[in-house]
Amino acid sequence: MSQKLTSSFNVPSLYVHVPFCSHICSYCAFSKTANTGRIDAWLNTLEQEIRIAAPVYETDSTDSDKGESSDQRQPGLVPGRFFQTIYIGGGTPSALDEEQTARLLQLLEPFRPDESRLAQSDLPFEWTIEANPESLTAKKIRLWKKAGINRVSLGIQTFNDERLAQIGRYHTADESRKAVELLKAEGIENICADLMYGFPGESLEELDRDIDAFLELEIDHLSIYSLILEDGTLLARQISAEDIDGDLCAAMYERIEERLTKAGYVHYEVSSYARNGRYGLHNTLIWEDGRYAALGWGACGRDEKGLYDHARRFDDYLKDPSARIYEDDPNPSFDALMTGLRTIWGVDLDAWQKRYGIDFYGKYKAVLDRWKNDLIIENGRLGVSRQGMERLDSILVDFLDAE
Numbered sequence: 488m489s490q491k492l493t494s495s496f497n498v499p500s501l502y503v504h505v506p507f508c509s510h511i512c513s514y515c516a517f518s519k520t521a522n523t524g525r526i527d528a529w530l531n532t533l534e535q536e537i538r539i540a541a542p543v544y545e546t547d548s549t550d551s552d553k554g555e556s557s558d559q560r561q562p563g564l565v566p567g568r569f570f571q572t573i574y575i576g577g578g579t580p581s582a583l584d585e586e587q588t589a590r591l592l593q594l595l596e597p598f599r600p601d602e603s604r605l606a607q608s609d610l611p612f613e614w615t616i617e618a619n620p621e622s623l624t625a626k627k628i629r630l631w632k633k634a635g636i637n638r639v640s641l642g643i644q645t646f647n648d649e650r651l652a653q654i655g656r657y658h659t660a661d662e663s664r665k666a667v668e669l670l671k672a673e674g675i676e677n678i679c680a681d682l683m684y685g686f687p688g689e690s691l692e693e694l695d696r697d698i699d700a701f702l703e704l705e706i707d708h709l710s711i712y713s714l715i716l717e718d719g720t721l722l723a724r725q726i727s728a729e730d731i732d733g734d735l736c737a738a739m740y741e742r743i744e745e746r747l748t749k750a751g752y753v754h755y756e757v758s759s760y761a762r763n764g765r766y767g768l769h770n771t772l773i774w775e776d777g778r779y780a781a782l783g784w785g786a787c788g789r790d791e792k793g794l795y796d797h798a799r800r801f802d803d804y805l806k807d808p809s810a811r812i813y814e815d816d817p818n819p820s821f822d823a824l825m826t827g828l829r830t831i832w833g834v835d836l837d838a839w840q841k842r843y844g845i846d847f848y849g850k851y852k853a854v855l856d857r858w859k860n861d862l863i864i865e866n867g868r869l870g871v872s873r874q875g876m877e878r879l880d881s882i883l884v885d886f887l888d889a890e
């Protein structure tokens with residue numbers, strides 16, 4: 488198994504959700520609103536949340552380095568708190584205009600580490616923002632860079648303009664290419680793109696053309712998703728699940744793996760490929776069962792009490808941004824196994840046993856015996872072999888049944 492990526496900070500990651508989109512895509516089930524007229528009210532509320540939500544989060548381990556006793560420490564999301572990664576997702580963060588972008592970045596500025604904090608970590612600082620090709624401008628990229636953003640995740644999805652129109656995206660393949668050129672010209676080299684597959688009627692040849700177009704862009708990170716018909720979306724009313732061929736989707740997944748690994752990408756997580764060591768650090772730390780703070784309506788976080796969300800309705804968030812709603816999370820120990828096993832790094836069994844107080848080998852002996860040819864335990868980490876990855880769902884069902 489590859490060497491793990493582990494931050495030394497208790498809460499290494501911060502997720503900030505920008506819930507605005509200039510239009511709504513027909514397949515989307517994320518928390519978002521097309522009411523961009525409320526962005527300024529949202530920014531005011533976010534500012535309040537940063538001020539009043541401070542005591543919610545646990546103390547960062549680096550505070551002990553400053554010689555403070557535990558009762559003197561200021562727990563929480565306070566200025567000066569170090570995060571190994573910050574991820575601004577959405578929604579569409581690039582839907583904010585330049586002035587709104589500058590204000591958001593100014594609010595988040597205190598959470599960016601200084602050089603002395605960075606020197607305490609073996610890992611780099613990663614600050615990602617999601618963007619859509621149609622709302623990218625050179626001025627926004629310059630603001631992002633100046634604030635410390637060093638990675639951009641572009642919502643490309645496909646280079647087929649008819650497919651883009653079918654799923655309600657507002658950009659074209661040409662705009663995607665220009666967006667990548669612009670990012671590179673402005674000095675952002677760490678670019679991630681999404682590739683969607685499994686459109687109704689899509690053939691392997693059509694997928695190949697999409698993969699060719701992605702490879703031509705020389706991007707170091709790809710996230711792949713099959714088209715999912717989520718309940719309540721426009722697309723789910725327009726087409727039926729029977730229009731999507733499950734066997735063909737499985738063949739497409741294989742084709743993507745074959746072509747990307749041949750092109751030098753590491754398939755490091757079920758849906759993620761990277762080359763030149765540009766793994767997505769933010770998600771990797773979360774898959775490692777890391778804790779993450781969350782800001783903004785629609786943002787979910789995880790602390791020692793479990794998974795939490797903000798108020799469900801946007802108006803309720805504006806009234807009380809500090810509300811935290813803990814989700815029913817009956818199996819956090821299983822969740823940690825599930826996310827860890829999706830990656831090439833697997834699960835740190837010692838840390839897992841300590842955190843959840845469970846004897847892993849005793850509890851899962853039957854599962855380990857049954858899948859002994861697919862599960863690997865090496866240097867105290869549990870992982871799955873290449874062929875085991877293909878059976879991961881069945882393996883996970885067995886882990887779940889042993890709960």
Ligand code: SF4
Nearest residue numbers: 508511512515577578
């Ligand atoms: S841009 Fe993203 S978040 Fe917004 S509607 Fe489309 S898929 Fe959903």
